[in-house]
Amino acid sequence: xxxxxxxxxxxxxxxxxxxxxxxxxxxxxxxxxxxxxxxxxxxxxxxxxxxxxxxxxxxxxxxxxxxxxxxxxxxxxxxx
Amino acid sequence: xxxxxxxxxxxxxxxxxxxxxxxxxxxxxxxxxxxxxxxxxxxxxxxxxxxxxxxxxxxxxxxxxxxxxxxxxxxxxxxxxxxxxxxxxxxxxxxxxxxxxxxxxxxxxxxxxxxxxxxxxxxxxxxxxxxxxxxxxxxxxxxxxxxxxxxxxxxxxxxxxxxxxxxxxxxxxxxxxxxxxxxxxxxxxxxxxxxxxxxxxxxxxxxxxxxxxxxxxxxxxxxxxxxxxxxxxxxxxxxxxxxxxxxxxxxxxxxxxxxxxxxxxxxxxxxxxxxxxxxxxxxxxxxxxxxxxxxxxxxxxxxxxxxxxxxxxxxxxxxxxxxxxxxxxxxxxxxxxxxxxxxxxxxxxxxxxxxxxxxxxxxxxxxxxxxxxxxxxxxxxxxxxxxxxxxxxxxxxxxxxxxxxxxxxxxxxxxxxxxxxxxxxxxxxxxxxxxxxxxxxxxxxxxxxxxxxxxxxxxxxxxxxxxxxxxxxxxxxxxxxxxxxxxxxxxxxxxxxxxxxxxxxxxxxxxxxxxxxxxxxxxxxxxxxxxxxxxxxxxxxxxxxxxxxxxxxxxxxxxxxxxxxxxxxxxxxxxxxxxxxxxxx
Numbered sequence: 001x002x003x004x005x006x007x008x009x010x011x012x013x014x015x016x017x018x019x020x021x022x023x024x025x026x027x028x029x030x031x032x033x034x035x036x037x038x039x040x041x042x043x044x045x046x047x048x049x050x051x052x053x054x055x056x057x058x059x060x061x062x063x064x065x066x067x068x069x070x071x072x073x074x075x076x077x078x079x080x
Numbered sequence: 081x082x083x084x085x086x087x088x089x090x091x092x093x094x095x096x097x098x099x100x101x102x103x104x105x106x107x108x109x110x111x112x113x114x115x116x117x118x119x120x121x122x123x124x125x126x127x128x129x130x131x132x133x134x135x136x137x138x139x140x141x142x143x144x145x146x147x148x149x150x151x152x153x154x155x156x157x158x159x160x161x162x163x164x165x166x167x168x169x170x171x172x173x174x175x176x177x178x179x180x181x182x183x184x185x186x187x188x189x190x191x192x193x194x195x196x197x198x199x200x201x202x203x204x205x206x207x208x209x210x211x212x213x214x215x216x217x218x219x220x221x222x223x224x225x226x227x228x229x230x231x232x233x234x235x236x237x238x239x240x241x242x243x244x245x246x247x248x249x250x251x252x253x254x255x256x257x258x259x260x261x262x263x264x265x266x267x268x269x270x271x272x273x274x275x276x277x278x279x280x281x282x283x284x285x286x287x288x289x290x291x292x293x294x295x296x297x298x299x300x301x302x303x304x305x306x307x308x309x310x311x312x313x314x315x316x317x318x319x320x321x322x323x324x325x326x327x328x329x330x331x332x333x334x335x336x337x338x339x340x341x342x343x344x345x346x347x348x349x350x351x352x353x354x355x356x357x358x359x360x361x362x363x364x365x366x367x368x369x370x371x372x373x374x375x376x377x378x379x380x381x382x383x384x385x386x387x388x389x390x391x392x393x394x395x396x397x398x399x400x401x402x403x404x405x406x407x408x409x410x411x412x413x414x415x416x417x418x419x420x421x422x423x424x425x426x427x428x429x430x431x432x433x434x435x436x437x438x439x440x441x442x443x444x445x446x447x448x449x450x451x452x453x454x455x456x457x458x459x460x461x462x463x464x465x466x467x468x469x470x471x472x473x474x475x476x477x478x479x480x481x482x483x484x485x486x487x488x489x490x491x492x493x494x495x496x497x498x499x500x501x502x503x504x505x506x507x508x509x510x511x512x513x514x515x516x517x518x519x520x521x522x523x524x525x526x527x528x529x530x531x532x533x534x535x536x537x538x539x540x541x542x543x544x545x546x547x548x549x550x551x552x553x554x555x556x557x558x559x560x561x562x563x564x565x566x567x568x569x570x571x572x573x574x575x576x577x578x579x580x581x582x583x584x585x586x587x588x589x590x591x592x593x594x595x596x597x598x599x600x601x602x603x604x605x606x607x608x609x610x611x612x613x614x615x616x617x618x619x620x621x622x623x624x625x626x627x628x629x630x631x632x633x634x635x636x637x638x639x640x641x642x643x644x645x646x647x648x649x650x651x652x653x654x655x656x657x658x659x660x661x662x663x664x665x
Contacts, residue, residue: 014084017091038111045083045112045284057277 004073011046012066015039029064047073081288083112086119093122093129100128100527102298103135103155105143107163109279110134116291117156124299125527137279138166141191144198153529155208156294157199160281161217164188164235168217170275176220181231184220188235192242204251204505205532209297211255211290212243215270215281250505251528253297253458255290264289297458299527302515304432304454305406306355307346308397310415311367311388314436315343315378321362325369330377338444342414342436343377345448349455350382353464355404355471357385359396359413364388384471393420394427401428404471405578407517407611412454414447463508466555470579473551477582490584491646493549497588500544500652501596503535509544509559516575519558519586519618523609524573534572539563543593545576546652547585554579558589562605568632569599578614586618587642588649594635603632 001009005025012024016034019027029035035043044055047069053076055063063069104110104117114132121130133152135143140163147155162169165187167180174180199208221229246252264286275281282290312319317336318328330340350356356378360367367388371380385403387396393415401408409430415421421433434450437443457464477493500506510531517523526534535542545558557580561573571593576586593602606627608616620626622641623633 011084014087017087041111041278041280042083042087042115046087048284049082049084057273 004077005070007050008047008066008070008073011043011050014046015043025066027066043069051077081116081119081292083115083284086115086288089119089122090115090130094127095129097127097129100125100130100154101133101152102130103133103143103147103150103152104158105135105140105147105155106158107138107140107160108158108275108281109137111280112282112284112287113158113291113294116288117295120292120295121299124295138162141194141198144195144202148198148201149203150206152206153527154298155202155206156211156298157195157208158211158290158294159195159213160215161213161235163195164191164213167220168235169281170218170272171279176218178222181221185231185234185238189238192238196242196245199246199252200249202251205529205536207251207253207298207528208246208249209253209255209294210243210246211260211294212239212257214257214260214264214266214286214290216266250459250507253300255293255297260289260293263292300456300458303457304354304412305410305515306357306401306404307349307412307414307451307455308357308359308400309346309413310393310417310420310436311358311360311362311370313416313438314414315339315346315358316370317438320366320370325366325373328370331375338438338441340377341444341448345451347378347382349451350378350468351465352455352457352460353466353468354455355406355468356383357400357404358383358387359393359400359415360386360388361390361393362388382468384468392423392427394424397424397428397431405518405581410515412451414451459507461508461511463555466553469552470554473554477549477551487644493551493583493646495547495549495583495647496650497585497592497647498546498650498652499592499596500546501542502652503540503542505532506544506556508556509542509561512556512559512577513561513573513575516577517609517611518578518613519574519576519581519615520609520612521571521574521615522605522607523612524607534561537563539565541569541571541593541597543589543596545585545589545592547580547583549583558585560589560593564597564599567600569593569597569602570605571602572605574604574615576615581614584643584645584647586615587622588645588647590622590633590638591642591645592649594638599635601632601634602638603630605630 009021009024012019012027013021016032018034019032040060044060048055051073063072100121102121104114106113114134118130118132135146140159144157160169162172165184166172167174167176167184202208217232221231223229243254247254268283269286270281271283309315316328316330317334317339320328329336330343331337346356367386385400387399397413401411407430408428412432412434413424414434414436416436416438418435421435424431425433432454434447437447510528514525534540541562541564543560544556546556547554558576559573560571562569562571590602606619607629616626622638623631
């Protein structure tokens, strides 16, 4: 697992403590009951803290899976 | 605290622990404040499971009104301007401008009245922590941003009146805005984008600061009881033995004002009930001469004892703590010498040691603030003013009584024990339960809400005990709490101030409990703790063996074992007692 995926997995574990770790890389908002609008904001905050970045609230709707967030973070880290 | 840390604290809460239910009333989306508030409270109440109920978005007043009979252990109310009138926020569509100003002010005043009434209608046993608006107002008034608008000042005045009204309420406490500003700078508080997109107006760090402030009010730390101060270059500037008692200083003209401020703060703490003692490497006569100076800001009768000698400071601290009969962790030691602080800290690990920074003004300012925090109390009671005199009284009592108190001595002290069996809301009783260690039945601490709920139980029993003798009053010194069921009085709480030892008040307490309840036995919910040895010794003297846990004591057994009691016993508030006395005390 690459370092970003590892740190992102920890973020998911913090916000969704009931989610089996093996399921996290495939997690998608529609298939995770606990991934509601409140926890989506919570997840953004935890990711911001973990990666020291500010995420764009406007893109919240499209960041709806582990993979998409991973790609977004990879891009942000490359840019920085 | 970060969001991830807060979530982990909440997830680690003990699943089966008794719940601690908090209501969070706010008009904005509570998300982060809710998470941080829960985490801060969970940290403070490790053996409870904190749960937080929230109300409807945009309806703070309605939420509070709905909670007037709610089964909650506390309420945190976080107000923002938009709660007073939506036009005072950024999410409303209402008009700004001169034409709207009068209506905004009228509407805000009416809403503040509604919120105040809602708070006042909440059951008195539920503590309420309130944070006044923390965010900037929108640009709705006619002045430039650097000029305070008259309408804004009117709003501030209405808010100040509202706050003062709620602060007067016994169970209400308000966040200090200036302290919050130090912990969360005003310029960084508002998240405009998050407010508009999600209804979360607070930047995450500000949400954490507001939640922390509210949690501190709902579960305030126990204040320290006593302070031991060094004298030379601490209570005053200069070494009295070298420059002479008449030349030490604490005034502005001598550039020694920090010492004067320290004296004023100690005088204030003493007036509030803190014990002030002095430990100094000095000639006692020199010290006496300084304390005889009329310009001293800390009156000499406020300082007791003063331990002046050339030995180790830790030995002075030991003697002073013994005189006060309190543990080191209830005390603070202040000295200008890091070596003395280290020596005392090594000998008394629990004591809080603070450096008096003679030459560092910023550090001296921090020290004054730190001391205020350590000794701060939500409310003062008349008992607080009695504490220091009663310590002196106790020392005199012990001095005259000798090592073992004789029957003749006890018979001659003209002791009066007064019992109050009413279930009145008595702050002193609650405080005594939560800060007494040595004579404490089981060491259980209660939140204010828990304590008040206990007194509402069927058959609830509460005895608050006061004492005085020819040396003076000790004030309220003991509390017994429990419930009566059939022939048994279940005693769940029993504490007595260590100032009241050696007077057989504990025997009189049990005697009164039997007499007043008419019970055949008292079931004592005793649990040994690291500190309640004195109570355990007392119980073993009447039970015949050292108890290891809860036990029943028959009236016959107690009467057989109790020594002769010389107190005159009186009773207060019989008319308000829910009990029909079966026997007079």
